[in-house]
Amino acid sequence: MNNGLEHESQLPAAEQALAWGDPEQAAQVGLGWYNLGTVRLQCRENAAAVEAFHQALVIAPRDVDTLYNLALALTALEKPAAAAHYYHRALAEAPRDPDILYNLGLLYRKMGRYGEALRYLARVVELEPGHAPAYGHLGTILTKLDDRPRAIACFEKLVELGHKPESARHMLAALRGETTAAPPGEYVAALFDQYADRFEGELMEQLGYRVPFLLAEMLREVRGEKVFRRLLDLGCGTGLVGETFLSLATDLVGVDLSGRMLDQARAKKIYSSLHQEDLLDFCRDSLADFDLVVAADVLIYLGDLQPFFQVVGRVLAPGGELLLSVEEGREGADFLLRESGRYAHAPDYLEGLAAAAGLGLVTRRRTGLRREREEWIYGWLYFFQQPEQGRPD
Ligand SMILES: C[S@@+](CC[C@H](N)C(=O)[O-])C[C@H]1O[C@@H](n2cnc3c(N)ncnc32)[C@H](O)[C@@H]1O
Incomplete structure (x- = not known):
């Protein structure tokens, strides 16, 4: 595995390579920084990962994977505006990439910018009609926005796709005004597992x-x-x-x-x-x-x-x-x-x-x-x- 020092010592070489017009050597160094960034991201060393991805972007400013992973690291660092900026730059290079669209939609949902969240998540299901998690988020956001018919359509789609159908049926009953005796067990655990990290901030603040x-x-x-x-x-x-x-x-x-x-x-x-x-x-x-x-x-x-x-x-x-x-x-x-x-x-x-x-x-x-x-x-x-x-x- 590459270590950070190896790459830091290569940065002047990268700049030289760029300055002297040696694209092959520069590409190698850029790839080294990118790889280092992904390793740091996996190890949750998010600030260090951001640093490595920025170095990689010096050499390859339009590289989609680098832009995407930089956005992931910035999201983990709770810097949503900066993360959105890099997702948008990645989208400019790959406008039909469902992972970028999905993550940008989730980021906007987290930021409470529901209109934008809906736009990107809707694009995901347009490109990938079987993308169940995107339907789940769409249904939840539409419920929050009181758009009952479209929310119902999303939960019906989840039942059809067989994705956590019990939870979807619970939400369908709620939206149709039908009272059940208890929610399905999987609903509560799944809801709070995905909510746990934001729970205190959102609920109290x-x-x-x-x-x-x-x-x-x-x-x-x-x-x-x-x-x-x-x-x-x-x-x-x-x-x-x-x-x-x-x-x-x-x-x-x-x-x-x-x-x-x-x-x-x-x-x-x-x-x-x-x-x-x-x-x-x-x-x-x-x-x-x-x-x-x-x-x-x-x-x-x-x-x-x-x-x-x-x-x-x-x-x-x-x-x-x-x-x-x-x-x-x-x-x-x-x-x-x-x-x-x-x-x-x-x-x-x-x-x-x-x-x-x-x-x-x-x-x-x-x-x-x-x-x-x-x-x-x-x-x-x-x-x-x-x-x-x-x-x-
Ligand atoms: C809105 S939170 C409230 C948490 C905490 N009591 C508080 O006041 O901050 C509801 C919690 O109840 C848990 N919960 C819901 N139904 C449950 C059940 N049948 N058995 C155990 N925990 C349950 C959820 O997982 C969630 O963590």
Whole structure:
């Protein structure tokens, strides 16, 4: 494998080669820098890769692979505008390259420039009608933009292509106003695996998400600075609940379906254990009990809450407390699947299930959970308690 020093010592030779009109030698040196760049990119040495690709471009400024890989390295460095610039230069050389078009579409999606994202992703499926991932992104963006008919067409295409058909069917039901009892397992894990890296930035900075903080505030108002022995964080995601409740619990345990979300939670080093498992299975099988259980912004992925209330008591110690949040539903429906692919629940439905499970209502509160299309999504925060004598069977 080439090392960096070898190439750095060759740069003056490259300039000389160019100056003296020796194109063959210059091409060799340019290729060396390109190869070095790709190795650095694979090793995630992104800044060093950018440097190597720039050197390669001195010699071959229109080389498509170099421009494309430079854009990848800049994307990894969170420099989207610069990355877009190099994708465009690559496209000028290879206007029908689906990889360039696809990556540029994803980059614009990440930047929130949905119009441009749609344009490039639509070009991908025009050139490659079987490009399932492009249909997936198109469907999601069109859903966000409220273009229901075109979003439906994209998810129908995914079903036809047999690409994650269960997830596509879930979104089709959501867009057609049909409520299902629960989302397919593959939907939640896939959604959050691909969302994990952007989750905290997008949710907290752009969407004003603050459920963990509001739940902790509600708990403090009733229990003061009481420190709990063991906290179970159901649907822990990247660990925002863990961070928020750190001073309120001695031991933190997290459960989530998404491996990539759990990686982020693990990196915080605040949980004593993290489990990649469906929360219903965890509650059903766990031998441990917890004096505080938190389900922040996760029941929105459960639909029918009967199975949840049937098992959550199993992990609550006698007198244990349960904090949860739900999105507010429509009157007359116990729960409904919204166009977003998330579920909303009616307060009397939820309170009825909790009462049937023997949980006492300590307090509840209606609040804005997060913003969507410039408006607050409203929901309810709940604080329940297991009876001191334990779970009624
Ligand atoms: C919107 S995030 C909220 C994460 C975290 N509770 C917070 O407040 O930041 C929802 C999380 O719940 C997880 N999740 C959804 N359904 C689940 C289930 N049935 N079992 C376990 N985790 C689930 C998702 O993978 C995702 O990480």
